[in-house]
Amino acid sequence: MASHRKSRPAGTRVAGIRTPALATAALTSVALLSQSANAAPAADGKPSVEEVEKKVDDLYRQAESATEKYNAAKEKTSKQRKRVDTLLDDVAERTQKLNEAREELGSFAAAQYRTGAAVPETATFLLADSPQDYFDRTQLMNRLTGRQKQAVDDYVTEQSATMKKRQEATKSLETLTESQSDLQTAKSTVQKKLSDARQLLSKLTAEEKARLAAIEKKKQEEAARQAAELAAQQAAQQKAQEQSGSTSSGSTSTSTSGSSTTDSSYATKAEKAIAFARAQIGKPYVWGATGPDSYDCSGLTQASWKAAGVDLPRTTYDQVNAGTTVSLADAQPGDLIFFYDDISHVGLYIGDGMMIHAPKPGAYVREESVYYGGASIIHSVVRPA
Known part of the structure; x- marks a missing residue:
């Protein structure tokens, strides 16, 4: 089993090479939110909507990190x-x-x-x-x-x-x-x-909540655009590989055929894992939960792959070591995508730059772009079987 790479500082490259298009996308994302991010506090000393949003996101992140520690301690x-x-x-x-x-x-x-x-x-x-x-x-x-x-x-x-x-x-x-x-x-x-x-959220007015929702919508739109670019990149790479395979020698074709058999075996298991995860969409995120009525992030990926006959460890810290690390550009449906330098979040890749995950407290299991929090937070991609 291949071990995961060392944690990298925020803002470094994801596993694999970031294309100019993706770099442009990241810059566009920054531009879209720069006005919000630099917003000054209100004159009355009350934090701005943007400050609240950042603080709430940080708290949810910290809660999720603590959840994985809770899972490890519970186990x-x-x-x-x-x-x-x-x-x-x-x-x-x-x-x-x-x-x-x-x-x-x-x-x-x-x-x-x-x-x-x-x-x-x-x-x-x-x-x-x-x-x-x-x-x-x-x-x-x-x-x-x-x-x-x-x-x-x-x-x-x-x-x-x-x-x-x-x-x-x-x-x-x-x-x-x-x-x-x-x-x-x-x-x-x-x-x-x-x-x-x-x-913090309870202190927001209706108007502020609406602004918060608008900020979130912009993030989702940008994440979807980046996911589409990743999907196009993967499709182009796949096409190039197929063309290369069709012109290779007889001995190389035999090797490629063996590889395809392996990929086929993985794909079969991945389909089962994804089908299970998709059936959980709409169920609430509950920290420490492993199903069947609710899940946290690692609880969902563990249960999904268990449905495919593969036993994964309980926590993100252990799941990241339970397979072979691949680049994001080479990600296949069924792969696990880990986030943040402390590896405190994980989702199940389903292709086309999208994943199914249990996002955070107060949210539900859903399908979402792997760039839901920006490219810089993606830690690594692991193929578990």
């Missing part, structure tokens, strides 16, 4: 809890064996007492009803001594193993407590960021 807590339960069950079983070994030792001690094992052998011989009775009793005690030794060994072994397992269980319980603490911290962070965002 770790779940695994640790299972381990603790297994260890405690093991300790209980070993304790039962230890008690049984202790009882056996007790029965031997009682048997020795009843047979007078503590009396000197000469006295035992003299007090015996007959010499044969003495020899029978001596033979019995020898057998008891052998069994007693085994019982003592068993007891010591069980006692040592039980103590070791109890120590493991205690340590695992401490780790579980730490994981639960991390989980609660991540949860609190998400809730705080979302609360702050809702509070």
